[in-house]
Amino acid sequence: MSLTFLILAVGVKEKLEKNVELMKDSVSYVGGKTVDVHYVSYNVSYDGYKITKYLETSCDTNKANIIVIIGESKITTDIEAMSIISRVVSRTKSDKTLTSAISELETILQAVLPLAVCGIRKKTLILNMFGECLTAAISLQANQERLLQIIDIIQLMQNNTTNKSLACDTPKPCSILKIKHIEKFKETLFPMISVTQAIKIICEKIIKGNEEIEHECVSVHVACGRILSKDIYSECNVPSFRTSAKCGYAIKANDGENIKKILNAESSIEPGTCIFVKTGAPIPDEATAVVQVENTKEVIKECDDNNTDDIEEEKEEKEEEIEIIIQPKEGENIRPIGYEIKKKDLILEEHKRIGPAEIGLLTYCGVSEVVVIKHQVVGIISIGDELEEPGEILKIKHDYDSSRLILITLLKQQDFDSLDFGITNDNMEDIKNGTNCSKKSYIEVIEAQKLIRDAIIQSNEEIESECVRVQDAYGRILLKDIYSKYNVPSFKASAKHGYAIKANDKKNIKKILRAGTSSLKPGTCIWVKTGAPIPHEATAVVQVENTKIIKKECVNNNTDDIEEEKEEKEEEIEIIIQPKEGENIRPIGYEIKKKDLILEEHKRIGPAEIGLLTYCGVSEVVVIKHQVVGIISIGDELEEPGEILKIKHDYDSSRLILITLLKQQDFDSLDFGITNDNMVSIISKIEEALEKVNVLVTIGSANDKDLLKPILKGYFNATIHFGIFFSSY
Structure with missing residues (x-):
């Protein structure tokens, strides 16, 4: 069935012509035809009779199935328009289906157009849709099936009625049916849903779009925050060598020797010898078992040379042996190659967001590049006539646009590229066009952080600062307290x-x-x-x-x-x-008063802080300048991802995890790579780094041959505040 429409536009014709065209488009969308457009002056009080006359004539001559009334929303005008329509329309009490259908449509429309009115006169349905025209047009499209249902019922009643009319020739004024809260009609054009439901709908729309997803290949070093385009498989066995499952001695099992000489780590194992190994450490190729320390007993032989004529001979030669109390079985306490991850094992599934843990896993498995989905650019527009940019003078009954900056900051936090399109006026045209040194002292992480903080404060060095816009302040640290520039709200x-x-x-x-x-x-x-x-x-x-x-x-x-x-x-x-x-x-300022303290010094600025600063009219803040952090890995057994992994070597995953964590916290970092575990290389690399960074972090194995602490204390005259830290969590 074809629907015909009349559009009655209330207001200034020049301002409403675009709105009328928009409504015509919606009429076409629902399969209807616009047969006439009529304009009436904005002042309903003076021109109410014209509206009444037009509605009565159009309905009595059956010019169209539906009359739609549109216009600018004004409280008084809307109330008067409701009264006028009330005198024109009537509702039949003989057909409950029609009454129910009209009531349901009115309830739905009122969810987005608060003073919407629906009614009938003879064969014509009248819809008062005063308010934002774009909302009215969308509402018309969304209720296509309901409109067809109502018109079908009206025509069916006309066909089955003889010598009767749906409304009297001279209709008496009657009130519009007041819709009370009925649970079955609790339905809106834009219903409120949960965040989970909204995300599900968005995902479904993207999948149904069938658009090809653009992707690119990036280095693991810069992959933090990106989303994998396909599954990732390990490039190597992890570990790439056999390791000890216990602290003990690597031996040749069942060689018939209970007394074994302890060799240094680089020696080859022969019958009657052993090498000390820690849990997780590589074991020699010749070893066939590891005997735990508690299953051995130490045997010491000493031979003293007391010849003091030669300084080189003034030494104590010492040999150590162990006696095995409980013989281990073949293969006991030995973990095989790849016991954690085997080569070509699936390590990360497609669509996984890459964080510090994933960076570490990729590096650990020898993956140097990954295919990721290209960055999606998100645009942000604020709509409202009462919004001001931070830094501008706040007008009466206006607010600063804090929500937009919070959203931009949250997008930045999730590593999305965003474009800020600012604030647009709340009208259809504007909307349409619209960041002891060898001693291992174990301490908690929290205690280590406190020691670092105290050392910085005691150094009495001047903290470098800079002034930045609130829009660019995400992740930065405030140098001083911040006070509100205005009362919030600025009105009673x-x-x-x-x-x-x-x-x-x-x-x-x-x-x-x-x-x-x-x-x-x-x-x-x-x-x-x-x-x-x-x-x-x-x-x-x-x-x-x-x-x-x-x-x-x-x-x-x-x-x-x-x-x-x-x-x-x-x-x-x-x-x-x-x-x-x-x-x-x-009262004015009942939330926040002018000059109230809103943020304390040394506070890191996140999305909530961005919103608070904007809400209080703060456009710029003084923050501590970015501190450049240098990273050095020390070790002879470390390899860069992408290189061929040598025997008993590991990929340097810890360094990339740390760089990624620094990036996640908005720190600038310099990667000084891997340096060999010898004094000359370490000193040279540290000297190079200290010329370029504010903070230097060194990582690598800490053992009894650790050269770093003696170098720091002896060569750089550094103070050692702690050795090794741990977390109790």
């Missing part, structure tokens, strides 16, 4: 839905003024919502439930003068319970 606000009045003016009957009225006088009131600004003269807000609406109508029937051909209408309320002075009024 209503604590309840109700009417702003002058309290104690001894008038219980009050006339409702338009929202834009310049002043509030005794005997008048203005409707306000919770949190909305109230007029300067108001001294209280009376809640809706403590009032009763009174309507007065006076019709001037003198038709000699066009100016007098108007319906004058006033709305008044009666106050049942008088409010006290100041009742339901929140």
